Amino acid sequence: MADEERRHVEAAVGGDVESFNRLVQTHESRVYGVCMRLVGDHDDAEDVAQEAFISAFTRLSTYRGGSFRAWLLRIATNAALDFLRARRRRPTIAIDVRDDDPDDHQGFDLPDPAPPPDEALEQRELARALQAALMELPDDQRVAIVLRDVEGYDYAEIAAMTGMPLGTVKSRISRGRGRLREILIARGTVRSASSSE
16 A cells, blocks of 8 residues: 555544545545446446445444555445345336447446447447346356456455455356356357357
């Protein structure tokens, strides 16, 4: 943790709201990205991220050092899982689903500079397919996959953030990757190795 962030964390734990706001600014895009990939909807992800920051602020006294980002992402992951559990208890049907928004990448950023239009369209379609496939995974596998393959955390960090044993993290990532591959192959999004021969 950088010295400046450490000072903000210490001040926030001591009750300094401005320091906490600086921490929010530092980590908001990462927290939102995790929430978006876990809940699959921009508006819901904003709500979950906001709930995570409120929860973090009220629980600052429980922060015991180490990576503040990991501590914060653990809260965000739990908030997203709580949201998903609540959503399963009260399912809703979307009335106005827009699939024509070219700026809606469903949580996956396109590389810059912009590729040619046909390539950009392919990338957007792949990003949507990946997000849809992620949403079909069980929550525990989706969390592990997002934290490892999208956010780039190592197994030990994921275990610390989720409270899962290291072996469980590895198992969920392996099963989740296999299931993602099956979903994408079944939808024709990617080809299996045997079909390319």
